[in-house]
Structures are given as structure tokens and as C-alpha cells.
Amino acid sequence: MTDETAGGQEAGADSDPRGPGSGPRSGADALIELLAGLAERTAIAGRMLPATTEPLLRSIVEATVTLFDAEAASIALHEAVEDRLVFRVAAGAAGAGAIGVSVKPGEGIAGYVFAAGEPLAIADVGADPRWGRDAAARTGYLPRSILAVPLVDDEGSIGVLEILDRRGGSFGLHDIELATVFARQATVALRAGRLEQDVAAILRSALASFTSADTPSIQETIDLAIERVSHDDGMWRLADAVARVAGGHPDPDRVELVVELLEALERHPGTRAARGRVAARIPFAREGL
Amino acid sequence: MIDLPAWSQPFLAANRATLERRGPWGRVGRDWAFGDGTGKGVVVAIVDSGVEVDHPAVGGRLTASVAVELSGDAATIVDATGEGDVVGHGTAVAGIVHALAPAAELVSVRVLGADNRGRGAAFAAAIEWAVEAGAGVVNLSLSSRSEAYHGLFHDLADDAYFANCVLVCAANNVPGASYPSLFAAVVSTAAHEVPDPSIWFYNPRPPVEFAAHGVDVDVAWRGGSRIVATGNSFAAPHLAGYVARIRAAHPGATPFEVKTILAATADNAR
Numbered sequence: 416m417t418d419e420t421a422g423g424q425e426a427g428a429d430s431d432p433r434g435p436g437s438g439p440r441s442g443a444d445a446l447i448e449l450l451a452g453l454a455e456r457t458a459i460a461g462r463m464l465p466a467t468t469e470p471l472l473r474s475i476v477e478a479t480v481t482l483f484d485a486e487a488a489s490i491a492l493h494e495a496v497e498d499r500l501v502f503r504v505a506a507g508a509a510g511a512g513a514i515g516v517s518v519k520p521g522e523g524i525a526g527y528v529f530a531a532g533e534p535l536a537i538a539d540v541g542a543d544p545r546w547g548r549d550a551a552a553r554t555g556y557l558p559r560s561i562l563a564v565p566l567v568d569d570e571g572s573i574g575v576l577e578i579l580d581r582r583g584g585s586f587g588l589h590d591i592e593l594a595t596v597f598a599r600q601a602t603v604a605l606r607a608g609r610l611e612q613d614v615a616a617i618l619r620s621a622l623a624s625f626t627s628a629d630t631p632s633i634q635e636t637i638d639l640a641i642e643r644v645s646h647d648d649g650m651w652r653l654a655d656a657v658a659r660v661a662g663g664h665p666d667p668d669r670v671e672l673v674v675e676l677l678e679a680l681e682r683h684p685g686t687r688a689a690r691g692r693v694a695a696r697i698p699f700a701r702e703g704l
Numbered sequence: 705m706i707d708l709p710a711w712s713q714p715f716l717a718a719n720r721a722t723l724e725r726r727g728p729w730g731r732v733g734r735d736w737a738f739g740d741g742t743g744k745g746v747v748v749a750i751v752d753s754g755v756e757v758d759h760p761a762v763g764g765r766l767t768a769s770v771a772v773e774l775s776g777d778a779a780t781i782v783d784a785t786g787e788g789d790v791v792g793h794g795t796a797v798a799g800i801v802h803a804l805a806p807a808a809e810l811v812s813v814r815v816l817g818a819d820n821r822g823r824g825a826a827f828a829a830a831i832e833w834a835v836e837a838g839a840g841v842v843n844l845s846l847s848s849r850s851e852a853y854h855g856l857f858h859d860l861a862d863d864a865y866f867a868n869c870v871l872v873c874a875a876n877n878v879p880g881a882s883y884p885s886l887f888a889a890v891v892s893t894a895a896h897e898v899p900d901p902s903i904w905f906y907n908p909r910p911p912v913e914f915a916a917h918g919v920d921v922d923v924a925w926r927g928g929s930r931i932v933a934t935g936n937s938f939a940a941p942h943l944a945g946y947v948a949r950i951r952a953a954h955p956g957a958t959p960f961e962v963k964t965i966l967a968a969t970a971d972n973a974r
Contacts, residue, residue, distance in 0.1 A: 521816035527753060527791040530816040530823065531846035534877055535793070536934035538920060569851050571823070586934060588712045588895055588919055592877055 469504060471604045476506040479578055479597050483590065486558070486580035489513045490566070490601060491525050493574055500529055500575060509579060512555035524563050525575045532572055534564040534595060538585035562586040564594045566602040573605055711875040711936070715896040715905050715915035723905055723972040732968035738946070739953025743805025746948040749834035749842045750801070750941075751827070752794030754787060755812035761799030761924035763806060770833065771814040772826040779829030784814050791816065792926035796933060797845055797941040799924030804901070804945025808952070811839060815846070824853035831860050831884075835869045840951045843944040844890075845874040845937030847882035857883040865889040870947050870959045874940040875912040886911040891947065891963060895919055895939040904943060906970035914966065916942035 472490050479488040487510030491500040499517040521530040528535050538560045558579040566574040576598045581590065713719060757766045771784035789795045789812075798810050813830040815823075827848055834842045842864065848857065861884040864871050871890040876882035885892050888910070895918020896905060904916040918939030925931045943966065950957065950965050957965065967973065 521753065522790045524791075527793050527816060531753075531793070531937070532823075532848060532876060532882070533846050533874060533937050534935055535937065538932040538934070540931065567849055569849055571848075571850055585920060585932070588716070588897060588934065591935065592712070595877055 528563040536586035738949040743808030743948035749839035753791040754789035754814040769812040796923035800941035805948035861889040872944040874936040906967040
């Protein structure tokens with residue numbers, strides 16, 4: 416039994432050392448998977464909207480205020496590190512005070528809608544004295560009515576769209592359903608931006624892995640990764656992402672690793688045709704950092 | 705033309721003619737369906753933001769409070785006695801159920817406040833716990849859109865159904881699928897706009913099968929207060945209350961039979 420098992424592993428390793436079911440995952444497998452995931456996400460992000468989503472979000476809340484004839488509208492986004500919902504954009508004279516205000520997921524109206532994933536409309540908000548006092552203290556404005564809908568897609572909730580004080584009366588079912596359409600627009604825009612951030616996060620993990628002693632060389636990893644993703648031009652997307660991350664955030668600790676990765680990429684036979692194209696996007700790479 | 709999700713649309717006044725329903729047995733009398741109308745002996749679990757134990761609307765019927773704690777994807781149930789309701793929503797739901805089934809026992813399972821990434825796991829753990837704890841009705845005014853939890857929720861909805869527990873779920877008006885609110889094994893609920901808690905409709909064209917009072921509902925809220933609120937999440941507990949009445953009057957009825965009675969006693973049944 417032991418011999419058979421060992422033989423099976425060897426045979427698997429001979430035929431495809433990185434294939435599924437060919438034995439325990441090695442460090443190389445994990446890195447390849449990471450890089451492949453990075454390349455795939457970057458490819459998706461490349462097909463979607465540019466990273467700058469804030470103007471689009473602002474236009475969404477402005478359109479929301481106009482369409483609903485509301486006093487204010489705002490969008491709060493979930494910041495994963497602090498696990499807080501932070502109001503990022505607002506429209507309407509009464510909305511400005513909300514920017515920068517943050518709440519815990521699951522607490523308050525916005526927190527509930529974010530955590531439950533269900534839209535909610537409240538009329539006569541002032542009837543809850545504690546809520547009213549809290550909100551007024553934080554935003555300088557005490558609304559009469561609130562409609563909150565989650566910014567949600569198949570990946571989960573990423574924030575909340577909140578509309579305050581519709582001038583024509585309280586919010587009804589049709590308002591809730593229409594607000595979800597605006598929320599969907601915001602979600603699509605945000606998700607594209609978040610994909611870019613994901614790329615940076617995955618890249619950081621990948622680069623951190625390269626520094627540990629028992630992982631394969633960068634060159635070896637790149638060789639394997641390119642084999643895995645070359646069918647979809649994914650490696651070029653990866654290279655672009657690396658360039659963007661390094662160019663946008665010249666953190667000395669990360670730049671060295673990024674440059675090392677780019678150099679390995681450029682040395683790879685499969686990437687030779689575009690030599691210089693990647694590094695050219697990072698000014699400090701050309702300066703030999 | 706905007707493509708609205710519109711789970712409530714079939715139930716609005718302009719569209720209700722299409723709900724005309726002549727079931728094979730005609731309309732069943734609510735006196736028979738509800739018995740004494742108190743929900744006595746039935747446990748209703750409120751999976752939500754917690755419940756304020758001393759809120760007048762809850763009528764002292766809250767007998768237990770637990771919360772789901774997450775560590776990564778691992779969920780554990782912990783005692784949450786005295787922790788109340790950080791939002792007010794769970795208290796609103798409990799108040800609606802209590803108003804319709806005043807003798808039913810209420811149990812709060814708090815899931816909100818959990819880390820967003822583990823939310824689906826927290827919902828799942830809450831449902832599982834409530835079913836095992838012997839709840840005859842579980843009100844879920846929340847849902848997950850995460851495809852990753854589709855299979856798990858589907859299994860849980862079926863497990864509850866086979867374990868003789870009725871899950872009453874608010875349909876999510878956010879576009880796309882939501883779990884478990886659109887599964888056949890649950891009582892999926894949208895809101896109608898008639899200002900009357902005693903009116904509900906059955907929709908013979910699923911996925912959303914029922915609609916109840918959910919617009920400008922006077923509900924209990926935190927701090928002993930009341931507010932006026934709108935949403936499918938306030939429609940679901942109306943049906944949870946009626947399910948509690950049916951279960952108390954007909955303890956032998958299965959979830960399938962309870963749903964049938966709900967449909968046969970709906971206002972559009974003839």
C-alpha cells in the first residue's frame with residue numbers, strides 16, 4: 416500500500432508536477448495559484464472601469480437627490496481594515512456633514528442595511544430619540560425619513576446608499592426598488608475599483624512569499640506562472656498591475672521586490688518581445704532602484 | 705426602461721387582478737386555520753439584530769437570547785442575555801410577531817454585527833441552531849447573495865423543512881438571487897401597500913409566494929420607542945405570526961401543509 420501510494424505520487428509528479436491531485440501542494444503551487452489569480456483579476460479590472468470611481472459615485476448621489484427630490488444622499492463604503500462603514504460621498508445641502516462619519520457594521524440604519532443586505536425605509540426617524548441625537552451630533556442634520564439600500568453583488572456587501580428626506584413624503588416600495596438600481600450602478604463602479612485594490616493586496620502577499628527561505632526562486636515561479644496563464648494574456652495584465660502598484664505607491668520596502676519581479680519577468684523568454692515596456696512604466700525602476 | 709427587481713410588483717393594487725386564485729379547495733376559513741389565534745406552545749426564532757427584552761411590544765415573551773460569534777468561518781453560538789438590540793430591527797420583528805401570536809415564545813438569535821466576510825456563515829449557523837433548538841418558525845428578515853453559500857443555504861432550507869420548521873424569509877428587493885429567501889422550501893415574503901396587517905396575498909407565480917403588510921408599518925424600535933418603517937423585512941414577521949397561529953392550532957401540520965393553509969387563507973384565494 417505504501418509503495419503504491421509513493422509510486423502514484425511519483426507518476427503524478429512526472430506527468431504534471433503542478434496538476435491537481437498530484438500530491439501535497441508545494442510552496443510553488445501556492446505561489447503559482449496566487450499569481451494566476453492576480454493575473455485573472457487584473458484582466459477583469461482592465462476590462463472594467465478606470466480606478467477613479469469617486470466622480471462616478473458623486474454623480475450617482477447627485478442624480479439620486481434630483482430624482483428622489485430628496486434633501487440629501489450619500490454613500491458609505493466598508494473599510495475592511497477597520498471594519499467600519501465610512502461615508503465617502505454626499506450630495507444635497509444637508510449631506511455634506513455626513514462625509515467622514517463612520518459606523519460599525521450591524522449598528523444603526525446604515526450598519527443594519529449593510530449587514531442584513533436588505534433595503535430599509537424609515538419614516539419619522541425623530542421618534543427614536545437616541546438615534547436622532549446620535550445622528551444629529553455626528554452629521555449636524557436630523558432627518559425625518561431615511562431610505563437605505565445595500566451596495567451588494569454576488570461577492571457580498573461593499574457599502575450602503577442612503578437617501579434622506581424625500582420632499583414629497585415618505586419613501587415607498589417603488590422608491591426602494593428604484594434606489595436599488597442606483598445602488599447597482601455604484602456597486603459595479605466600486606467593484607471595478609476594488610478589483611484594482613485586490614490586485615495590490617494579492618501582489619503584496621506574493622511578494623512577501625518570495626522573501627521566505629523555503630520558496631522557489633522568482634525565476635522558477637515566473638516560469639511556472641507564465642505556463643499557467645499565457646493562454647489569456649494574463650501575464651501582461653499582471654505586469655501592468657505591478658507597474659501601477661509600484662508607480663502609485665513608491666514604498667521603498669515594496670519597490671525593491673517589485674523591481675526584482677519585473678526584472679525576472681523581462682528575462683523570461685516568453686516576455687522578451689516586450690522588453691522595456693513594463694519597466695518603462697516605473698520611473699524609479701529605470702533609475703536602477 | 706429600467707428593469708426593476710420588483711418582487712412586490714405583483715402584489716400592488718394595479719396588478720392584483722392577476723393574483724386571482726381559485727384553489728382546488730376554495731378559500732379556507734381563518735377561524736379554523738388559526739384556532740384561538742394566540743400561537744400558544746410555538747417557539748418563534750428571530751434571526752436578526754437582537755431583541756430588546758423589556759420593550760412593551762415584546763410583551764415579556766422573549767425567553768432566550770443568543771448570538772453568533774465568528775472566528776474566521778467557524779461560528780459558535782454564545783449566550784446574549786441582556787445584550788438587547790443594537791439597531792432596533794430585531795425588536796421591530798419581534799413586536800410584529802408578538803402582536804399576531806401573543807402567546808408564542810420568542811427566541812432571539814443575533815447575527816448582525818458580525819464581520820461582513822463571514823456573514824453567510826453566521827446566518828447559516830443561526831438557522832441551524834434555531835432548527836436544532838426546536839423552533840417551529842424562524843423569521844429571517846435578511847439574506848445573503850453570496851453564491852458561495854448557495855449550496856449550504858439550500859441544504860439548510862431543506863433540513864429545516866424536513867425537521868418540521870417553517871422558515872419565513874423576507875425576499876430581497878436587491879436585483880439577483882438571494883439565499884435562502886427564494887428557495888421553494890421557505891415562505892418567501894414581499895410587501896404589499898395595503899395598510900392592514902390582517903391582509904396577505906398568495907402569488908401562484910413564484911419565486912416570491914406571499915406578500916404582507918410592509919409599507920409604513922408602525923413598529924417597535926430600540927430604546928423602548930416606535931417608528932414607522934417600510935420594507936419586506938417587516939412583511940415577513942406578519943406571516944411568521946400567522947404561521948405561529950396555524951402551528952399552534954394544527955400541531956400535526958407539516959411545513960408543506962402550513963404553506964398550503966397560508967395560501968388557502970390568503971385574501972386573494974376564492
